[in-house]
Amino acid sequence: MNLKERLKYCNQCKNKALDYDKNIICDLTSAPPVFEKECKYFVHEDVPEAKSDKKSKHGFFGTWKSALLLTVLAGYNIIRGIANENYINVILGMVLFVGWMFFALGKKNN
Helix, strand or coil, rough: CCCCHHHHCCEEECCCECCCCCCCCECCCCCCCCCCCCCCCCCECCCCCCCCCCCCCCCCCHHHHHHHHHHHHHHHHHHHHHHHHHHHHHHHHHHHHHHHHHHHHHHHCC
């Protein structure tokens, strides 16, 4: 493989960088391409990286924190409703809890 072919290969790599003379070099080794067939550091630019952090793409409503918060709110409404014989709060708590379960399970399957 000649230099022109290597530079074409490197131009598709996520690890490419430019030196002061505007030549393509490897960002990991800081050297121009010297491989023969393929580079062991090659990562295609279009390939998405593996998720390193576990953040949900659904924001707060896709996390265990929101499930915990809504479960606590639902439980509080149920207990408060039973203690005060206000069954509207019991119904509201049940709706919050059951509704959230359907929502969370639906997001988990997507």
